[in-house]
Amino acid sequence: MNTNIEIEFSNVGKRFGSLWANRDISFSIQKNTIHAIIGENGAGKSTIMKILFGIYPADAGIVKVGDTEVNFQSPIDAMKYKIGMVHQHFMLSPAHTALENVLLVDPEQKPFEFYFKKEKIEKIKATAQLYKFDIPWDTPVKNLGVGVQQKIEILKLLCLDNQILIFDEPTAVLTPHEIDELLNQLLELKKQGKTVILITHKLKEVKRVADMITIFRKGQLVGSYPSSQLDEKEMAAKMVGKAVSFEKRAFERFPDAQTVITLDHVQFKDETRTFNLHLALQRGEILGIAGIEGHGQEKLIPFLLNPKSFKYSGQVLILGRSADSLGNRGARELSVGVFPEDRLRLGVLPELKAFQNFVLGYQRKSHWFKKGFIDWSKVKTLTQNMFDKFKVEPNNIDLTFQSFSGGNQQKIVVARELFHNPDIIIAAHPTRGVDIGAIELIHEQLIQAQEKGKAVLLISSELDELLKLSDRILVIRNGKITSEHGRADFCEKAIGRSMLGVAP
Amino acid sequence: MSEIDILSLSFILSVLRVSTPLIFAAQAGLLSEKSGVVQIALEGFMLVGAFSAAVFAHYTKSSHLGFLMAFGCGAVFSLLFSLLVVRFKTDAIVAGTGFNFLMAGLIPFLTKFLFNSTGSTPSIPVEQRLSFEVTVFAILVVFAIYAMMTKTRWGYWIQFAGEYPDGLTACGVSVNKVRWVSILLCGGIAALGGASLSLFLSSAYSPLMTGGRGFIALSALILGKWKPVPTLIGCLVFGTFEALQIRLQGVPINGVVIPVQWIQILPYVLTIILLAGFFGRSQAPAYLGKR
Secondary structure (H helix, E strand, O other), rough: OHEEEEEEEEEEEEOOOOOOEEEEEEEEEOOOOOOEEEEEOOOOOHHHHHHHHHHOOOOEEEEEEOOOOOOOOHHHHHHHHOOEEOOOOOOOOOEEEHHHHHHHHOOOOOOOOEEOOOOHHHHHHHHHHHHHOOOOOOOOOHOOOOOHHHHHHHHHHHOOOOEEEEOOOOOOOOOOHHHHHHHHHHHHHOOOOOEEEEEEEOOOHHHHHEEEEEEEEEEEEEEEHHHHHHOHHHHHHHHHHHOOOOOOOOOOOOOOEEEEEEEEEEEEEOOOEEEEEEEEEOOOOEEEEEEOOOOOOOHHHHHHHHHHHEEEEEEEEEEOOOHOOOOOHHHHHHEEEOOOOHHHHOEEEOOOOHHHHHHOOOOOOOOHHEEOEOOHHHHHHHHHHHHHHHHOOOOOOOOHHHHOHHHHHHHHHHHHHHHOOOOOEEEEEEOOOOOOHHHHHHHHHHHHHHOOEEEEEOOOOOHHHHHHHHOOEEEEEEEEEEEEEEEOOHHHHHHHHHOOOOOO | OOOOOOOOHHHHHHHHHHHHHHHHHHHHHHHHOOOOOOOOOOOHHHHHHHHHHHHHHHOOOOOHHHHHHHHHHHHHHHHHHHHHHHOOOHHHHHHHHHHHHHHHHHHHHHHHHHHOOOOOOOOOHHOOOOOHHHHHHHHHHHHHHHHHHEEEEEHHHHHHHHHOOOHHHHOOOHHHHHHHHHHHHHHHHHHHHHHHHHHEEEEEEEOOOOHHOOOOOOOHHHHOOOOOOHHHHHHHHHHHHHHHHHOOOOEOOEEEEEEEEHOOOOOHHHHHHHHHHOOOOOOOOOOOOOO
């Protein structure tokens, strides 16, 4: 048994300031297995892997690779032990070609050698063939899809003959089809004798490929289990510390199907493409927008919020008002709430306190004011009420917005937008970078809003989220809406194909 | 127009002459900017080079030694710039502006101290002036930088430092180290540009003799889209305008004498037109000036 252990952690700890990101972590990883590490955001699963990869030094405990005790000071040390990591954000230069990017990695690198060594290029291409990677070598990376980019990342590690491969949230950016392909590749890597460590919070994938599962919660180890012993529900319960509902919501069509947003053959242009949008959002429904990132869904929100700032043709009606009749503030004059995709950049002022941010975007509303001045004590009371209702942690409205964790930041934004009881809710990636507990709360809020007859436009890259919440899903590809799927005939595969633009 | 013959050998030589400082400075800027550090201190480095070359040429009676020492002095002063920008992460624009002012002030102080003059150095004998070997060397530098940037690992490290520093770090290469060395070379090569001003285009250092050439070099770099050989061509374009400007002074065109000042602004007008982006989208390194 012991001879099969590839990596062993004993009482490993890591402290940031006075906070322990990891404490007393002890577990081991077997050779030639796929070992999943799961946990909520901030549970410490990435930290422990960064210790293994030499990005952070450990503050306590012992890490062993094989039989040797190691204390990596940099990724270079880890590379010497044949450990490689596929980062969540690809470490690729967009302006350089695939080949140039792969050639950059070389443990025996010398500054003044010729960059394009023939034998190295041949080795790279042979490795790619072995793992059946089809890579356009001479195309700049910025012109390649994320799926291909990820393959280039993996290839970089394989070319170094790495034995241990760490994948940090590898499926976060992929389409269902690409995820499928990646998971098969992980199995192929295992077949070739590699040890794969998979950091993720997507339990379905874990269940499919992992041999062993190690669960983290709040910086502590919950335990390691063979994957055959746990089902998804149990995994989630162990991650969160309580049972989590996984049921898709029961769908009831709202009787009063009044249309609140109409885009009638709307066409407009930005620097990269022409948009053709034709959709109607009704009261009492959650309309999901699916699409590969960067296919135009990010432009949909600014357009809906202020159509006049675009030169468009066609007709836009928002809550019965023609877009042309709106003032300079666009749709925000109406009862519209928005959860922007990048909350720190578009939703708040991160340096200001939470209660100050609570006024943002609604600074003209009369209920804040007393004799023409903002009544801060009233704002504070109202903010405190919403903090209590949404269980924001830490429950302190005087902290700056940026000092909250991702999940709690999002809760504050959601709380602010819902406080004004909007008729239309536009939610862009509402659960991105948010932990399971907060995801549940945000989903509940969206469903409640829908049940009260609000209209929800949900833009998300998580197909699972769309499938769980939406009444209808529209697929957007290259700025055009290419297909519509009703809840009755949701098919993950069909939607995925439509996202990729592949004929069914 | 008969007075000026654009294709005459003497005109071409004068273009090459006035382009030489720009060629050095623009390639120096390329090294720094490719590694991700905005370089507006070229002017300051050129002043260092022009002054130190003149001083060393005066004392050692050898212009070649003076030229060489300019490289050393530029490199040494670049350490100050790197300390601010790479080590302490100061904004490169602020640090660069400060550096230019520092040099503009330091040099008159030193001339007073060394020669008891108000800003100029004593002239070297005309026969000791450098000649077109400097231009040849400048063009060799361009091709050496081209080869380094596109063929060697070090060149790719510089490129990645400017395009995606995190990727370089992940490969275990220190981005800061790459930038220190790039700026060191940048300081030295830009100083050579200055040295060619004081030893090749004239025979002494005179106050603020760079006259904005550091910034024109930067424009040539942008015109050349941060690529060595196109940047060289950019420098020659600016050089042509400058030579033309010298030729046209006081020469009547169809009987009308254009005021000198109008002709002198030509290179600067061209700079503004180029910087306003009339020549296609700029292709700056993605992480230029970001940290």
